[in-house]
Amino acid sequence: MVINYPNGQPFKESHSALKKTRTQNTIYGNRGMSLEDEINESNKYYLEHGIAVIHKKPIPIQIVDVSYPKRSAAVIREAYFKQASTTDYNGVYHGKYIDFEAKETKNKVSFPLSNFHKHQVEHMRACQKQGGICFTIVRFVLSSELFLLPADIIFEYWDNQESGRKSIPKKVIKDKGIELDYGLEPRIPYLEGVDCLISNHKF
Secondary structure, eight states, rough: EEOOOOSHHHEEEEEEEHHHHHHHHOGGGOOOOOOOHHHHHHHHHHHTSSSSSEEEEOOOOEEEEEEEEEEEEEEEEHHHHHHOOOOOOEEEETTTTEEEEEEEEEEEESSGGGGHHHHHHHHHHHHHHHHEEEEEEEEEETTTTTEEEEHHHHHHHHHHHTTSSSSHHHHHHHHHHEEEOOOOSSSSSTTTHHHHHHHHOOO
16 A cells, blocks of 8 residues: 655655554563553553543545455555644543653664654644643663653753754653553553643643
C-alpha cells in the first residue's frame, strides 16, 4: 500500500514515529509489547475503572485506490494523510484536558529532538496555553526506563536547538521528568505522574 503526505510526497516508513512505536519491542519482562500497546492497555484499565477517558487519536487518511481481489475483501493500494497528525493521545482526567506523545529511543545518553515534528510541538504549546496538560512518555529501550517528560522541558530544548544541542540529555530527563515504574494494572501508571504535574504546576 502506498500512503502519501498531503503535499503528495511518498510516506517513508522509516520516518514514521507511529511505525516505530508499533514495531519496537520492550525488553522489560520479555513481553514483546510496544510502548503504544502498553499505553493502550493502561488507558483501557483507566476507562473501565472510571478513572480517566484517554484514547489514541486516529490518523486522518484519505483512500484513493482500492482493489477487490475477493468479494469479501478489499485491499487499499494508495492513500494520503489528509493532514499532519498532532500528538498520539488525548482525553480527560479529573476534569482536565490531557494531551501527550509516546516516544522511544535506543540512545543511551539522550533523547534526540528529531523524534518530534514541528507541528507536534506547536500543538502541545497551543494546548498548554489553553490550560491543557501536555507531556511526552519517553522510553529508553535498551534500559527499559520510562519517564513522563513535561512539555515545558521539550519547549525549552526545542526553542534553543538552532544555537544549542539537538537532544535532551538523559540526566535532564531524570532530574526534571518523572520516572514511571511498570505495574500490572495498569501496565504503565502514568496518571501518577500527571498527578505530580498537577500538584507542582497547579494546572
